[in-house]
Amino acid sequence: MKAIECSDLHVAYEKRYxxxxxxxxxxxxxxxxxxxxxxxxxPNGSGKSTLIKAICGMLPYQGSVxxxxxxxxxxxxxxxxxxxxxxxxxxxxxxxxxxYETVMMGRYVHSTGSFGRATKEDMDVVVNAMxxxxxxxxxxxxxxxxxxxxxxxxxxxxxxxxxxxILILDEPNNHLDLKVVSELAGYLKNWSENxxxxxxxxxxxxxxxxxxxxxKVxxxxxxxxxKAEKARPHTLIGVYHDITLAMELADSLILMKDxxxxxxxxxxxxLKTDALEEVYGFAxxxxxxxxxxxxxxx
Amino acid sequence: xxxxxxxxxxxxxxxFAVVVLIMAAxxxxxxxxxxxxxxVIAHKLFARPLPEDLPASxxxxxxxxxxxxxxSAFIVGAMLxxxxxxxxALLQNPLASSYTLGVSSGASLGxxxxxxxxxxxxxxxxxxxxxxxxxxxxxxxxxxxxFSAKLDHNLRNHTIILFGMVVSLFVNGMLTMLSAAYSRxxxxxxxxxMGTFAGRRWMHVGILLAVCILGCLAVCFFHKELDLMSFxxxxxxxxxxxxxxxxxxxxxxxxxxxxxxxxxxxxxxFIDLAAPHAVRRLFGSSHRYVLxxxxxxxxxxxxxxxxxxxxxxxxxxxxxGAVTALLGAPFFLWVYFGTRGKR
Numbered sequence: 178m179k180a181i182e183c184s185d186l187h188v189a190y191e192k193r194y195x196x197x198x199x200x201x202x203x204x205x206x207x208x209x210x211x212x213x214x215x216x217x218x219x220p221n222g223s224g225k226s227t228l229i230k231a232i233c234g235m236l237p238y239q240g241s242v243x244x245x246x247x248x249x250x251x252x253x254x255x256x257x258x259x260x261x262x263x264x265x266x267x268x269x270x271x272x273x274x275x276x277y278e279t280v281m282m283g284r285y286v287h288s289t290g291s292f293g294r295a296t297k298e299d300m301d302v303v304v305n306a307m308x309x310x311x312x313x314x315x316x317x318x319x320x321x322x323x324x325x326x327x328x329x330x331x332x333x334x335x336x337x338x339x340x341x342x343i344l345i346l347d348e349p350n351n352h353l354d355l356k357v358v359s360e361l362a363g364y365l366k367n368w369s370e371n372x373x374x375x376x377x378x379x380x381x382x383x384x385x386x387x388x389x390x391x392x393k394v395x396x397x398x399x400x401x402x403x404k405a406e407k408a409r410p411h412t413l414i415g416v417y418h419d420i421t422l423a424m425e426l427a428d429s430l431i432l433m434k435d436x437x438x439x440x441x442x443x444x445x446x447x448l449k450t451d452a453l454e455e456v457y458g459f460a461x462x463x464x465x466x467x468x469x470x471x472x473x474x475x
Numbered sequence: 476x477x478x479x480x481x482x483x484x485x486x487x488x489x490x491f492a493v494v495v496l497i498m499a500a501x502x503x504x505x506x507x508x509x510x511x512x513x514x515v516i517a518h519k520l521f522a523r524p525l526p527e528d529l530p531a532s533x534x535x536x537x538x539x540x541x542x543x544x545x546x547s548a549f550i551v552g553a554m555l556x557x558x559x560x561x562x563x564a565l566l567q568n569p570l571a572s573s574y575t576l577g578v579s580s581g582a583s584l585g586x587x588x589x590x591x592x593x594x595x596x597x598x599x600x601x602x603x604x605x606x607x608x609x610x611x612x613x614x615x616x617x618x619x620x621x622f623s624a625k626l627d628h629n630l631r632n633h634t635i636i637l638f639g640m641v642v643s644l645f646v647n648g649m650l651t652m653l654s655a656a657y658s659r660x661x662x663x664x665x666x667x668x669m670g671t672f673a674g675r676r677w678m679h680v681g682i683l684l685a686v687c688i689l690g691c692l693a694v695c696f697f698h699k700e701l702d703l704m705s706f707x708x709x710x711x712x713x714x715x716x717x718x719x720x721x722x723x724x725x726x727x728x729x730x731x732x733x734x735x736x737x738x739x740x741x742x743x744x745f746i747d748l749a750a751p752h753a754v755r756r757l758f759g760s761s762h763r764y765v766l767x768x769x770x771x772x773x774x775x776x777x778x779x780x781x782x783x784x785x786x787x788x789x790x791x792x793x794x795x796g797a798v799t800a801l802l803g804a805p806f807f808l809w810v811y812f813g814t815r816g817k818r
Binding site: 191233234255257258259268272283286332 | 563564567568569628699702703705706707709710712713714715716717755759760761
């Protein structure tokens with residue numbers, strides 16, 4: 178089953194004052210299997226973040242984007258968020274909430290009514306999300322009192338609390354030190370592999386597996402289907418500048434250049450070719466080898 | 476923040492509000508005891524008998540002059556503070572206030588047009604000035620939103636702030652030209668812009684209260700969205716908020732509340748900026764608490780400022796806007812910076 182399927186995707190930004198359009202994505206087509214881990218890499222300005230935002234429904238596009246067989250433009254914002262959780266780069270916090278309050282915000286998409294208080298299930302999910310991102314001991318702290326790494330882990334926990342089957346990350350390691358990045362990668366891998374996608378209502382009908390238009394956690398599923406659903410890992414898609422992180426977190430790669438897909442395939446397939454060198458315009462693998470040699474000393 | 480601590484602070488805030496309102500009704504050139512105030516309120520609302528030694532003039536001072544004035548100040552303070560909290564969260568800008576979108580400039584221009592042309596409409600009477608002020612204030616905000624949306628389809632924060640500033644400056648320029656051209660009305664224009672609660676009656680309180688209750692209730696429905704939107708457009712969208720529609724609705728609600736407040740009292744600054752920050756320091760940033768507590772604390776603070784404005788240099792009255800700034804600035808500094816290290 179395809180988690181995401183894009184075909185002939187075009188995105189253009191309108192230039193202010195001149196009214197002309199600048200095309201950033203020029204006919205991108207690809208499919209991502211459910212439960213897979215994919216990294217989108219490429220040089221600055223190649224359209225990686227634009228692609229991610231278009232998939233998340235944040236940008237107008239031409240072409241087709243399907244989320245588990247359902248057209249993205251048929252989904253409202255809440256439905257998209259129930260299906261896709263999106264972690265952005267570390268950003269400034271203007272108003273200081275507690276860690277617990279922040280992670281609980283991930284449950285917004287599952288809440289019923291504006292005044293609806295958090296349910297027992299919400300609280301359990303939030304505690305589990307905080308534990309999975311290693312921020313449970315910080316739950317009463319204010320965001321303003323956290324370091325950059327802790328803050329990004331809180332946002333990661335909020336993304337986990339959203340409980341969506343697809344996780345999309347847009348350069349989550351930016352502005353973070355090596356240790357934090359390695360911890361973040363560990364939490365992400367662990368979550369995507371070991372936390373089951375919750376089955377959603379509608380999953381039992383038809384071929385569409387996890388992503389209904391207006392799904393809710395179902396109590397009606399049969400044991401058999403529930404077991405099958407629980408076995409499914411999360412689909413992880415990330416935009417990374419750090420190629421080593423991409424290699425660590427992904428099984429397959431999409432290489433982008435000038436708004437088009439230059440190459441795609443498994444890590445092994447891509448590394449066998451000169452695709453990385455062609456996309457970045459220099460000897461990437463030699464550079465990485467030399468860097469590693471310098472760090473390890475011979 | 477622990478629920479118990481929030482509950483204690485809520486109770487303290489309510490007690491503070493009640494004390495301020497009783498003081499506002501009791502203090503002035505004629506001193507009235509809290510007992511007398513309570514008996515007048517009980518008499519008017521529940522037809523309870525008045526104490527025999529209470530003169531009719533005292534009843535009139537409490538019921539016809541001081542209470543409507545204090546209530547007006549409280550409601551206006553509440554509306555401005557809630558509007559301020561909304562705009563700060565929506566625009567992710569701690570320095571934004573309910574006036575950022577140009578409501579005050581628009582309302583002042585509307586009022587100035589009525590004043591300099593000496594327009595009167597008998598059917599509407601004294602409501603003409605506030606009604607025009609409100610319509611102009613609202614029209615200015617609509618203009619800001621319309622142009623922002625025209626230039627930026629996503630209605631981004633910086634576009635709104637920029638247009639709010641540009642339109643405010645432009646409208647202020649028109650107001651200055653009008654003041655210069657009709658200099659004989661300048662005194663009245665300046666007085667209107669300074670803001671005052673003098674002469675407010677129960678009719679005004681009724682209108683203000685209706686708008687305040689409806690506006691605040693409507694805004695409270697969006698408390699979760701406000702929390703999410705204070706993290707920025709991308710993050711709130713990613714968590715399921717329809718930001719364009721929500722932002723438009725909240726900006727209009729904020730503009731209506733500010734417009735109604737300004738048109739009945741003139742432009743009174745600082746409370747809308749300071750009260751939400753003070754509340755965030757005391758109760759945390761969750762809008763479940765920020766919205767109602769901003770109303771309570773902003774209202775109390777405005778009623779206190781109005782009390783001081785008419786009693787400090789009695790019998791002369793000083794502009795309430797000056798009091799809010801003089802009293803609010805150090806209080807704001809203490810709340811914002813004084814408690815920082817403890818968090």
